[in-house]
Amino acid sequence: MNYREVTQSREFLARLEHGADWREEIEEFASREGIESAWFAAMGAVQDAELWYYDQDDKEYRSVTFDEPLEVASCVGNVALLDGEPFAHTHVTLSRRSGQTLAGHLNAATVFAGEVYLRSFEEPLERSRDDVTDLDLWL
Template sequence: MQYREVETTGEYLARLDNGADWREEIEGLAAEADADAAWFAAMGAVQDAEVWFYDQETFEYEPVEFDEHLEVAGCVGNVSWLNGDRFAHTHATLSRPDGEALAGHLNAATVFAGEVYMRTFDTTLEREHDETTDLDLWL
């Protein structure tokens, strides 16, 4: 296990813009806050979504696309640096009108409405390739 103590540098509330990309809006908030590391929680609704599932045997993401309106019942993640850009590592539970839940790594989604709480930290989190998992993980 790797860990470090961090100090909070700011806390932000944001409303995401209708029609924007969910993850890009969160990355934009981090940029506006000049955050090199952050944790966030969000909720709302999307018009469509692309969710990824990481296959631990093939070491590949398997995308699943949903071209339908979905509630964002819960969304959590963190912001770090990946290949020189801020990256919002975003996981979400989405729900259909009948209550069926869909969940995974939220790669993209079109915002209908969204609200985000972000806490920023006094450190930099940078992702680098991990040979064991074939994922880009924090240092």
């Protein structure tokens, strides 16, 4: 198990811009504030979404796109450095009008409305390629 103790440095509440990309908004905020590691939770609604599912056998992401309005029932993730830039590793549970849920790794989504709580840490986190999973994981 790879672990480390972290010290909380700052906490933020943020409202995502209507029409912006959900994940990019979090990454741009982290970059602007000099955040190299954080944990976040969010909720709201999106106008569309691209979810990724990681195929463990083929070791590649499979993309599924939803071009419809969706509620963000739950969104959790973390910020770590990837190639020297903040990367928001974002997982989401989305809800259709019918109540059917969709879930996965959120690659992109157009914000309708979004609220984020983000807690940053003093210790930076960095991602690099893991040989076993072929994923970018914490060092």
